[in-house]
Amino acid sequence: MNINHRLDVRNADALGTLREFLAAWWMAVGLEALLAPVEQPDGEEIRTQVVTERADLARVNPFAPVMLENAATAISKFSRDFPGGRIAAMLRPCELRALVELRKRRNVPAADDKVTILGVDCGGTLPPADFAQRVQGRGLRALTDESLACGAECDRLPRQLRTACRICEWPASRGADVAVGVLGLPPREMLLVIGRDEATSERLHLGEVTDGIAEEAEVVRREVAIGAISQRRARVRDELARTVPLRMTEVGSLLSWLARCSLCGDCLDACPLYDGELSGLIGVGTARYGGHPLLAEVVDVSRWLASCAGCGMCEESCSCEVPLTVLISSLAQRIRAELQYTAGDPAARLPWIAA
Structure with missing residues (x-):
């Protein structure tokens, strides 16, 4: 059974609060490396990179609405590069689905305690060209905050999203060791940090680096939002399928x-x-x-x-x-x-x- 921990957002800054959580968690579990979406020095791009210094967690940004590659393809090499080390990977739901399928097809090593998978709720991403244009006009931080707000207001489904995101089957993580929950939640107030089960939560010291167990209403609020988003995207998927004479x-x-x-x-x-x-x-x-x-x-x-x-x-x-x-x-x-x-x-x- 999932263990839902609450993470209180400091200064109405969800991204900053997540980075603080990652820094505290890094120390608690003795992490050596994290594969994650990272802001580039120019402040306009997000790339999947390996973070090996705790200070560099200040550039991790899984909430920015852009995806340039499926990071599941990097997991195998990432694991080989840190043999025997304590490492983790932060993935979007579709990346985690790909990783699960790769493991089933035996194209990557089976899961073990060494590679901790952090899944992040995803409200959708923009086409790279649209993302770049908006970042230049408004800034990366403003675009990130807007993405979080759209995730909270689950009745919104921006048509500007990539087609894959508009028809995504499930916008939350399945099979992650830890899930970061944002959908349906007020991003200026709280996030959820969800351990896969009690044993995983204890092994990863989640209770030590969060703000207590979430209330049932908060957990249900996210689950209802995920279901609503999934149903709405299923309808979009059916509509688009009818436009293609296949x-x-x-x-x-x-x-x-x-x-x-x-x-x-x-x-x-x-x-x-x-x-x-x-x-x-x-x-x-x-x-x-x-x-x-x-x-x-x-x-x-x-x-x-x-x-x-x-x-x-x-x-x-x-x-x-x-x-x-x-x-x-x-x-x-x-x-x-x-x-x-x-x-x-x-x-x-x-x-x-x-x-």
């Missing part, structure tokens, strides 16, 4: 969209879960010489789509303006519905793996 009985409708594709492969490079499943179909590698049966390719592709984390990095990297997010989401939803599978759920076994 019907299983009309192969031509899919081909009309793919006709724009230049086969550059940038979308595949950006996907945290891609592992060569399309190599034969696009004519690269050994499959070009008949070394990989077509049926095996189709099976691999269907399993890859079933594991889609919904981060939308594929579409962000596409220079041909192919609406990959909606196309892939439509396919993935149908595959998962048939398999009765939820991507990113640590408790859900891959349907094609024997029990």
Whole structure:
């Protein structure tokens, strides 16, 4: 059962309060490194970086509404770079879903106590170009505060968000050791720090670096907001799917969209879960010489789509303006519905793996 700790916001500054919590927690658990979104020296960019100095936590910012890559792809190398060390990674919900699926597919080492996963509620991110323009006009801090305010007012769903964020299946973390809760909560007053269970909360000393156990009403407020956001985004997902003429009985409708594709492969490079499943179909590698049966390719592709984390990095990297997010989401939803599978759920076994 989750242990919900309350974090009182100091001086109406949610980001500053989170940074203070991270600094105190760093000392409490003896952390050596944290993989997290970090503000760059120019004050206009956010990049996923490894923080090895406690003082640099003052630049960590998981609330800024921008995502340039899926950090799940960096976890394996991050773990190898600190063998035997106490390390942690701060991930958005879609990044954590990707990490869970990578572990199920055995593409990264299994979870252990060395790598502590901190999940952060996410109200959505902007396209990078829009984010950069707004930062130049208003500043990074103002944009961060606006993102937190939108998360508190769960009836708002800005149309400016990336498509992947507007149709995100679940804006909160599943399977994190610690979750930072912001959705539905007054960001100028409080945050939640949620331990996965009592043992995890004690092992990570969460009670020592927070402000007590949250009241039930505060916990429920967040849960209601998450549910409301999820339902609203499901409706948006259905609406967008209807605008894309993708019907299983009309192969031509899919081909009309793919006709724009230049086969550059940038979308595949950006996907945290891609592992060569399309190599034969696009004519690269050994499959070009008949070394990989077509049926095996189709099976691999269907399993890859079933594991889609919904981060939308594929579409962000596409220079041909192919609406990959909606196309892939439509396919993935149908595959998962048939398999009765939820991507990113640590408790859900891959349907094609024997029990």
